[in-house]
Amino acid sequence: MASNAPVGKPTDMSSPRLPKVAGIDSTVPAPPHTVAPLPGVPSAAPPSDAALPPGVLIQDRLASWVSDLTTLHELTERLIKTDSLDGALREMLGAGAALVGARRGMAVLEPADGLGPTSTIGLGLAHADLGTIETVPRGSGSYGRLLDGLSEADPPGAGLPGNGPTAPRRPARVPEPIAIRDVRTEEGLDPRHREVAARLGYAASYALPLATEEAGRLGAAVWLYDEPAEPDERRRHLIGLYGRFATEHLARLLQVERARARVATVAEELLPSRLPRVPGVRLAVRHLTGPQGGGDWYDALPLPEGALGLAVGSVSGTGPSALAAMGRLRASLRAYAVMEGEDPVAVLSDLELLLRLTEPARSATALFAYAESAQRRIVLAGAGHAPPLVVGDHRTEFVETSLSAPLGMLTCWEAPSVELSPAPGETVLLYTDGLLRRTGDATDRAFARLHAAASSVPRADRSDPGAVADHVLRTLLPGGLDPAVEGEDVVLLAARFE
Structure with a gap:
């Protein structure tokens, strides 16, 4: 019936409409400045979207x-x-x-x-x-x-008064x-x-x-x-x-x-710039560091009576504070080694006492070896450190060292030293825990892989300690040390006895 037909505003609301986009009503009136073309003059062809409804244009733009x-x-x-x-x-x-x-x-x-x-x-x-x-x-x-x-x-801050560290920057x-x-x-x-x-x-x-x-x-x-x-x-x-x-x-x-x-520059300056030359021993070192720099370090220093001191160690933490602690620890060990290097246990005991007194919140591992190259005799002691590895033509084996806690973990550190006599042509490898942990394997498997890598050194390369170190690193870390990946540093110190 006519009386039931919708009228007025309901009729407008029920008329077809384009859908709304992002809450915008798609029914938009034509711009008021649009004018009709002049009479008798053909209008120019409109743009491709001119014939589209205004709502569609908005949708397209959105x-x-x-x-x-x-x-x-x-x-x-x-x-x-x-x-x-x-x-x-x-x-x-x-x-x-x-x-x-x-x-x-x-x-x-x-x-x-x-x-x-x-x-x-x-x-x-x-x-x-x-x-x-x-x-x-x-x-x-x-x-x-x-x-x-x-x-x-103009450089930032140029031409401004008080151009210094606190001066405002000119964009x-x-x-x-x-x-x-x-x-x-x-x-x-x-x-x-x-x-x-x-x-x-x-x-x-x-x-x-x-x-x-x-x-x-x-x-x-x-x-x-x-x-x-x-x-x-x-x-x-x-x-x-x-x-x-x-x-x-x-x-x-x-x-x-x-x-x-x-x-990296600071770490290099804190470590030896070159290895010493001692008759009867050839040395080589490989040091790989992560992006923030770790506390792994090494040292080789001539000692009285033709002896040689070899050391590797690691300080907990990364970044500048670990580097500073590493520098202090290494410098202290050098002093103790000169005074009583023939007794590695005494050297590490003094180092442990220094660490507890000066940096009680930090721990460290260290291994110190006193080597008499003429007699091919080595006396060493380790504090929470991985045992050295002897590589030669007739054997590849870890040195049996006693278990001990890292420096700074006990009120009084002391562990017995061990003595070994490398045969002519054998190479002793000292390394930090980072070499094992960077493999991503469990500790026992990492040790097995290290032993296998050292055993597989080609015979032609065994006369060169640098070649031995390179082979071990290539075998354990075939992709190298990714500088973008956080992790421990790697130190590998090789000493070949003639």
Whole structure:
């Protein structure tokens, strides 16, 4: 019946509507400034989306934004999983190539402060190709222009009063990206630039500064097109957002890399710069350290009456504090070894007392050997340390040492020493626990693997203690010591008796 038909507002509400997106009503009136075409003049063909309802346009735009945000989220998630400068640069290059629509590219890491490190990474370019690109005069190449432009910018804090450690920083000026749509027709390019582009087969490039106002200049990236092209406004926007995030991530990795380098330098300075030369004994050492630097150490020092002191040890903890404790412990052991080195038990007892008095919260392991090379006689004692391994043509066996607690664990440390006489041509291996634990095996299996590795040293290499140490390391740790993986250091000291 007519009386039951809906009228007024209910009729409007029941009319067909496009679905809502993100809470936005898809029924949007036409813009008020839209005017009808002039009479008698044919109207221009509307854009492809002009005939679509306004709600569909909004949905398309929202879908495009969501797609872009999803892409950036996925790419940045992949980037933050990288933990090295080289890995981050390679990931950034690949992601940037996808964003700008290129196939090849290169990234140049060149921090503005000049403290390094510097490197050049290629995507789809061989090492020789990178060298060819670097022959282009720096002022003509797009990445070179970006780096030089950033170099000429004011350094942070320049021109401000009280320029010092607490002075406010002036944000660095960041230049705009450089797009060369067609290398053949671009004005102002050096002829060498066109020649290299023709040789490598690229026709256009897009260069992005790896710099932000806070991080300053870290470098630049350039992507190469096979045909004349340049990214549109949307792609430029996306690569700009990604580039800023990548630069901040690279800045953090740069700080970590420099910190690791400083720790490694300190560790090297705290250890012997070279091994002594003692008649009748040939020495070799291998020291592998983790990213934060551990407390593993070694020493070899000449003692009175032609004797030789050999020591390896490990201090609990990592980082600068462990390195400092390691340096103090090693220096103390050297002093005790000079005074009473012929008695290794007395040396370690004095060391234990010093550790308890000066650093009661820290423990350490140590092994000290007093060697008389002329008599091929060794007296040694260990505190919580793994037993040495003797490697020769006729035997490969661990030295039977007494069990004892690490230094700093007992109120009074003392354990009996042991004596051994290596045969001519035999090598004694002293090592830290890190060599066993880095294998990832249980202790008994790690010892068995170490014994098997030492037994398998080729006969031709047994006359060289360095070759013996290298073979053992390659066998136990075939992939080497990953510097990005936290873990204990590895020390392997080899002494071959003639």
